[in-house]
Amino acid sequence: MxxxxxxxxxxxxxxxxxxxxxxxxxxxxxxxxxxxxxxxxxxxxxxxxxxxxxxxxxxxxxxxxxxxxxxxxxxxxxxxxxxxxxxxxxxxxxxxxxxxxxxxxxxxxxxxxxxxxxxxxxxxxxxxxxxxxxxxxxxxxxxxxxxxxxxxxxxxxxxxxxxxxxxxxxxxxxxGPFLDRFRYGSDGAGAENLIVPIGGARRPAAHSAQPAEYRDDSGNVRTDANLYMNGPAIFEFSMTRVPQLFASLFDEELSQADIDLFVFHQANQFMLDALRRRLKLPVEKFVSEFQHCGNTVSCTIPIALKESMDKGAISEGTTIAAVGFGVGYSWGACLIRW
The missing domain is CATH 3.40.47.10 (Thiolase/Chalcone synthase)
Known part of the structure; x- marks a missing residue:
């Protein structure tokens, strides 16, 4: 076997x-x-x-x-x-x-x-x-x-x-299988919407003068050595790609009703609420576990899973739909059977 x-x-x-x-x-x-x-x-x-x-x-x-x-x-x-x-x-x-x-x-x-x-x-x-x-x-x-x-x-x-x-x-x-239905995707056309421009081979930090600070229209100050995020573009990407990704997990053999918990990348409350409403997911099955630590990027889903375990929301036999999306652009989803 x-x-x-x-x-x-x-x-x-x-x-x-x-x-x-x-x-x-x-x-x-x-x-x-x-x-x-x-x-x-x-x-x-x-x-x-x-x-x-x-x-x-x-x-x-x-x-x-x-x-x-x-x-x-x-x-x-x-x-x-x-x-x-x-x-x-x-x-x-x-x-x-x-x-x-x-x-x-x-x-x-x-x-x-x-x-x-x-x-x-x-x-x-x-x-x-x-x-x-x-x-x-x-x-x-x-x-x-x-x-x-x-x-x-x-x-x-x-x-x-x-x-x-x-x-x-x-x-x-x-x-098992305990991990199943993996779905992936990427679109590098959105790379510049969440990026640290200086520091890699394309723009080495050692070859750059001290980068100048600049102020955007919202009053935020940064340099090209800092993280830049185009918030509206990231939101639009998430509202477009994530529903498509999520839908690809399901077919005639598996429906949303078969899922015990939905654990999405814990980006921020505004985005999670918008996704939950668009996907018509029940709030009691939709995990939100980032209030104490913020958006921790690749760590958000395992932290949310651990918090759910400790609260008794996950036990043997629980079926979880996990969905990650963001920088790259890159996205992925899978089923986790505990």
Whole structure:
């Protein structure tokens, strides 16, 4: 009998430092606390300090999971690291993390650069490794520190994004399939709508003069070394692509009524509410778990799953529709059977 990939456990880690709405309201007097929460649904974001990296958060999340004893370090066959906040341009941060965690040297370790759809892509990769017989136990790690890319005077992104890491243990199991109906897509025509323009090979930071600050029509200040987001374009993309992606999960054999929980990328409350209304999803099945940490990019779905587990909303037999979408443009969805 072919073994199938199954999620066994999830843990996550947030930085200690908090950026709450009261602090933002003092810095941006035109936005009061209630307005920030009403627009974003976020009460606080957790932000790394100057000495902290995404892989530090990832290390602590992995240690939490490994110390629970559901798997031995010696039995980990692969560590997949999804990030757009690598420690270095090279080597791969996954290799550094493998060494820090004292995982065996037979453990494969690699990075992949993906944003808000990264968890879905990572599940697909892990499923392929396990169900092809190459691995039995895989750690899927997502970790981001977008705060490093944000200009403090840019409230369009500073109010949304927080830093985090999450780790998901996937193992070979009888029965299943437990991960199914993977759907993917991308459209690089939207790349410039969520981007850090300077820092890669196209525009190397070392070859650029100190980038000049500029102010947009909304009063947000940034440089080309900072994160830029075209909010209206991202919203339009999400309202167009996500309903198409979501619909592709269902057919005559599976309907929306068969789903116990809908876990979408936790972008912000405004976008999630708009998607839920457009898709006519029941509010009691629609997960919203980001008020305490903000939009953590590739970490939002595993954090939401972990919070749902801890609240008893997920148990054996629960069927989940998971949907990721954003930077790239990139999108992905799948079914998770617990």
């Amino acid at each position: 072919t073994a199938h990939a199954r999620i066994l456990d999830i843990e996550y880690e947030l930085p200690a430092r908090s950026l709450d709405n009261e602090t933002l309201a003092r810095e941006f007097p035109e936005w009061d606390v209630d307005k920030i929460f009403a627009k974003t649904g976020i009460g606080e974001r957790r932000i790394v300090d100057e000495s902290e990296t995404a892989s530090d958060l990832a290390f602590r999340a992995c240690e939490k999971l490994l110390l629970k004893g559901n798997v031995q370090r010696s039995d980990i066959d692969a560590l997949i690291y999804c990030t757009q906040s690598p420690d270095y341009m090279l080597p791969a941060t996954a290799c550094i993390l493998q060494h820090r965690l004292q995982l065996p040297t037979h453990c494969a370790a690699f990075d992949f650069n993906q944003g808000c759809s990264g968890f879905i892509y990572g599940l697909g990769i892990a499923k392929g490794l396990i169900e092809s017989g190459q691995c039995r136990n895989v750690l899927l790690v997502t970790a981001e520190t977008y705060s490093r890319y944000i200009n403090p005077q840019d409230k369009s992104v500073r109010t949304l994004f927080g830093d985090a890491a999450a780790v998901t243990l996937l193992s070979a199991a009888d029965g």
